[in-house]
Amino acid sequence: MKSYTEQLAFTTPQRQEFINITAQVEAALKKSGIQEGLCLVNAMHITASVFINDDEPGLHRDFSRWLEELAPYGKSLYRHNEGGEDNGDAHLKRTVMGREVVVAVTKAKLDFGPWEQIFYGEFDGQRKKRVLIKIIGD
Numbered sequence: 001m002k003s004y005t006e007q008l009a010f011t012t013p014q015r016q017e018f019i020n021i022t023a024q025v026e027a028a029l030k031k032s033g034i035q036e037g038l039c040l041v042n043a044m045h046i047t048a049s050v051f052i053n054d055d056e057p058g059l060h061r062d063f064s065r066w067l068e069e070l071a072p073y074g075k076s077l078y079r080h081n082e083g084g085e086d087n088g089d090a091h092l093k094r095t096v097m098g099r100e101v102v103v104a105v106t107k108a109k110l111d112f113g114p115w116e117q118i119f120y121g122e123f124d125g126q127r128k129k130r131v132l133i134k135i136i137g138d
Contacts, residue, residue: 004032004135007044012125015073016093018060019120021050021131025103026110028133035108037137041118042100044130047090049097049121052112067093067123090124097121105137 006028008021025041043050053059071092075081078088101118104111110118120131 001037001136001138002032002034004028004034004133006031006133008120008131008133009128010048010120010122010125010131011128012122015123015125016064016067017122017125018063019122020055020117021120022055022110022117025118025133029105029108029110029135032135034105034135034137037105037135039103039105039110040100040132040134040136041103042132042134043094043120044132047087047094047122047124048129048131049094049123050100050131051098051119051121052101052103052116053119054115055117055119063097063121067096070096087124093123094121097123105135 008024010019025039029039041050071089073089075086080088080091
């Protein structure tokens, strides 16, 4: 069994964004040379997320609106912010959207269902953050 590791870096101009990273993960898989195995993709920050869903702009707007209703941005709303932070909402949004995804690798391809794509979700942007890609298999 072999493994391959790569990191992606993001500095988003907006506080909250969704970025399709499927092509970057597929490129890492190709570099790995792995034909059969598993691909882990995880956000390495507690205010960012990696998730799988459809690449449809209306859905992404729905995510943003829904997350803002669940955990609105606001300094006085969260105990986490009492220490001078302003990102209590981002921690909650990350928890809802998830930390990571694992995708099967079959015949050197990500084994997706219809419409599935991998996304990086940023909830406290405008600073550098990383995503880990770890691929294991043969």
